[in-house]
Amino acid sequence: MIETLTTRALSRATLHRQYLLDRVDRPAEDVVEHLVGMQAQEPFSPYYGLWSRIRSFRPDVLAALLLDRRVVRASLHRATIHLVTAADHGRFEPLLRPFLHRRFASSPFGFVLDGLDPDDFAEAVTALLEEPRTRREIGDLLGARWPDRDANALGYAGSFLVPTVQVTPRAVWGRSGAAKWTTAARWLAAAGPAAPVQEFVRRYLAAFGPASVKDVQTWAGMSRLKPVVEAMDLRVFTDERGRTLYDLPDAPRPDPDTPAPARFLPEFDNVLLGHDDRTRVISDEDYRRGIIIGGKPTLLVDGFVQGTWKIADDGLDLDVFRPLTRAQKADVEAEGARLLQFAGVEGEVRL
Template sequence: MPTSPDVLSVRALNRATLHRQHLIQRSDAMPLDLIQHLVGLQAQMPNPPYVGLWARLEHFHKADLTCLIEERKVVRAALMRSTLHLVTAQDYLELKPLIQPVLERQYRGSYGKQLNGLDPAEVAAAAREILRQQPLNNQDLGLKLQEVWPDHDPHALAQAARNFEGLIHVPPAGTWGHHKSALLSPGEVYLGEAVASRPDLGQLILRYLGAFGPATLKDISVWSGLTSLKPALQERQGVLRTFRDELGRELFDLADAALPDPDLPISPRFLPEFDNLLLSHFDRSRVMDAAAKEKVFTRNGIIRSAVLIDGFVQGLWKVEEGQKGNVLRVQMFQPFSKQDRDMLVQEGLKLLDFVAEEGTENQVQFSGF
C-alpha cells in the first residue's frame, strides 16, 4: 500500500468525496444553496432528487424543493451528459452555453441522420416561436414542427429543439410524484433572462472539484460530457494541487479543500436512484467495487437506489407502500454488523416517513447474500 502523502488511497478518495457531498454529516444549508454547491442533481425521474436532498440535509421537507421549482428558482433541463438535471436558475444560465457542445453532439449521434439536410438550429428557432405562445409536451411539439417540415420525423424534430434551443420542464413536471409528460418552455423565455455570454469553463471545473474531487481529467469529462478540458484546467493551476491515486493516475483538487481521515467512521446512508455520487466519475471504485456496480447499474440504463455501509455501496433498497403500512426492503450484498443493521433500521424508518404515505406499521426488512 502506498504511503506517500502525494498518493491518495481509495478510502481517502471515498472520505473526501462523501465529505463534499454532505454524506458524512448532514448539512444545515438551505436546499437552494446545496443544489448550487452540487452543481445540480440528476433528475431523470421526479422523486430521486428529493431523496438525494433528504440524505444530505439536516432539515428537509418535500415542499422545500417543490416551492423552489414552482418559483422558478430551480429548473429541470437537459445539461451535463445531455441528461436531465435539476439546477438553480442561475446555474442554468451559466451552464447551458458551456454544455451546448455536449447537447449538440448527442443529438447528431442519435438523430442527425433523421434530419439529414435540415439545419437543427432552424428547427430550434421555430420551436422557440411555437413554445413562446404556450408550453407543449414533446409529442405535441414534434407534431407542430412536422407541420413546417412534413417529410421529417416529429420526434427527431422535437429532439432538435431540446438540444439546440434548451427546453425547461414546466412544473408540476419535476415535482414529487408527477410522472405525466412534461410541458416544455425555452429556457430564456421561461426565466426571462439570457444565458451567459462569457461562460467560464475553468470555474465549472473548480466547482466540480469542490463537489466531487479530488478527480482525474477523465472524471471531469465523464461528469460533464465535455472533452478538451486540459487548457481550462491548466489556466487554473494557481488554485489547484495534484495527487496520484493508487494506480498512478493524476488527481486534481482545490488547494484548500479538506481531506478527511480515511478511517473516519461513517454512518449508513440510503441513496436514491440516479444519485450524483454514483454517476460523476470515470473510476467509481471510490464508492463501489465492480461487483456492486453490476448490481446497481442495469442494462436498460436505470441506476438503482443504493445503500452505503462504511461509505461504500453494499446494498439496494426499495419502498413498498401498503394500506396498513410501508416496507423498506433492503437487499445487502454481503454480511454486515449488528451495529450497521441497527443504524440502517433507524435511518430506514426516517426514510419511510419521508417518502411514503402515512402508515401505522412501517418496517425495514432485510434480504440478500
C-alpha cells in the first residue's frame, strides 16, 4: 500500500532538506550546491537565504566566492537569475538552455530574431561579450550591425541566447555595480560534461522532495519529465490531494510534529517557488495575497508563511497575518533581532 504524506509531513521533510529546521555548519559553497542554486533575482537575497540556513554565516564569505568565481549568477531555472556554483553551471546550464530559447521565443522580444541566422547572431554576441557589457550596451552594439532591429530586444536576446553570466561587483556585499554580462566560457573555468537529466531530478529531490513530476517541472522550467522520473529508482507516495509523489529511497523524512523555528526568508526564496503545489510552505489563502509573486520577504512560523518583513533604517517591520502565541512571538522577536544584527542595523523588531 502506498503511504500518504500529510501537508505537515511534506513541510518538515522539505524544511529539513532546505536546512530551515536546523542551521548547519557547512561551507556556503556546499550549501549553494546542495540547494541546486538559489534564486538571485534580487542581488543580495542569497545572503539572507544563506544566513537563515548556515550557523554563524558572514556575508563576506559569499562575497569572496563571487569574486573568486566559485559561484556565479546567471539566467537558469525558470529563466530567472540564480546563484549556482561554477561546477553546477557547467553541469546544468546545457539542460536548461533549450527552455531558455523557448522562453525567449515566446516573450515580447522574440520577434527580434525573425529572419536572422542563429549561428551568425550567437557568433556576434560571443565576440562582443569578450568584454562585460550591460544589456543596453549589448543592444546598442548589435543594433549597429542590424539597424532595422529593436536595440532593446536585441540586448535581451544577446544575454539569453548564448550561455552568459553576470559579473562582479554586481551582488558583492558592501559594493554596487551595474548588471553586466559576459560569456560563461570567458568568466568560468572550462566546464565539464553536462549532467544527465536524472542527476538534475535527483539533486532536486534531495533538496526539495518528496515531490510530484509537476513540482520538478515547475521548479526547473522544464517539461516532459514524467518518463524520466518514472524510470528512476524512487520511492512513491501520495499526498492528501491524491497526487503521486516521488522521493529518494533513503532521504530523511522527519516526524510531522518536529518543531519548526521562526525563519526570515528573502524575496523569491526557492523554498517558496520550488513546487507546483506550494501548500507545504504557504496556504492557498496566503498565496492569493500575492506576496510571493510580488517579491516580498516572508516570515515562516511553525514551518509556514505567516507574514512579511522589511528592514528599515531604525529596525525591522513585520506584517503578521494571524495572531502569534506567546512562545511564537518570543521566537520571532529573537530571530528578528539576530537578523538586524546580521544586516548591521540598530533598532527594534516591530510586530
